[in-house]
Amino acid sequence: FLNTVIRNLAGVPSIVYGLLGLAAFVVLLPQWTGGGLGGRTVVAGGLTLAILVLPIVIITAAEALRAVPTTIREAAFGVGATRWEVVRSHVLPYAAPGILTGTILSLARALGETAPLVLAAAVLGNFSQLGADPNGPYTALPVIIFNWARQPSADFREVTAAAIIVLLVVLLVVNATAIILRNRYDRRW
Template sequence: MSVSAVTTSSVQRSLRSGGRDWAGFVFEIVLLLSLLFALVTLFVLLADVLAKGLPVFAERGLDFLTSPLSSRPSQAGVAQGIIGTLIMAVLVPLFAFPVGVLTAVYLEEYAPDNRLTRLITVNIRNLAGVPSVVYGLLGLAVFVAAFAALGFGNGRNILAGALTLAVLVLPLVIITASEAIRAVPSTIREAGFGIGASHWQVVRTLILPSAAPGILTGMVLALSRALGETAPLILAGAVMGSFSTGGSLGEILTGPYTVLPIIVYDWARKPQADFRELTSAAIIVLLAVTLFANAIAILLRNRYVREW
């Protein structure tokens, strides 16, 4: 920075100096390294799982997907786990999303802005950070006990498990839905009110459709979280080891159940070396089922965005 008057030559000199922004350059490198670290970790994990698990599919084909649990590695399959996880993928959203989205609408649109509301909002955020095993205890103490009291055997059924996971993801659903609702531009709300729409009409016809993509993104996140959970379901009654269950839907819903993460956890602890490969294969199935459930949610979201 020269103090002298600006002259053509000084301007030219400064333009030509071509100095390099080293701090910016280093920062960019750090950003890139962070990305690479995440990608490489993910890639290594995936490669390891695929390398161990794919031979199982090559050897046994669809048999691995359709066979029930067994203590013999050569016969063990994940059929019950797939059924359990798919049922969870239906039941958890069914329980968690109506309650979660309606709660978010109330908190954002109707609740007065006072200390109580803020206290509730802060605590919902805290709940999202509670370890999942605590929700398992809750599921055991409330849902399993309730189903047992209602006469559904010992109460350790998939309904109790799904309710436990629904409560687990509820804070996540509420937080993402709240944020999606808050992100709706105020100009849209004003336009709606200015035309003479009632609060309910503004919420239903303008705010919820505008917030829908964000709400459904929250649904994808919540679903991924729920389908991967192990600890709460160990407490809330999922079966480890083999079992048989009846074929009808009623028996599946009220009988013993398991899900893929539980199978992964159970097999990973088994002493037989053969179960190592099976574990990896089960992980591949879990990833596929989770991706499938998310793909459906994302398709729903894209379709909704187009229509609105």
């Protein structure tokens, strides 16, 4: 039952997670997310994105653990290892590349999400100053790109193109990192 629920949560559109973040972190728990913005802060956005990627991380971790051959477990039990020793010394090292890859790819998905951030906390429209204060206002890079693309000035078109390239490069670097780490730590038995 729980596996079915988690798989269904992984397929929920990101806008629904944004509504959940708005209801949970902005409306119901503004004292925890802080700030004088009624809870619409970086903390609320971060928690919303964490809930968004959590089902994906759980699914990839479970698949990586299931991919460990039973012969490895049986061999470890056969030499007298306890259940904890089998998990710590044999199962987790074998599954670690898959878990790491799933986590990094989930991070890549979170980098490209805008809808949950806009609903949960991001500043829209024109803004003059955004700081690094976790209890202060913020916005998402895709929102900035959209606002710049609507400006009539040629300078904004150039800046928009540069911002798009930055976003693409960051996503490519994150995905390449996932592939490199998976290949580097992949164990052959």
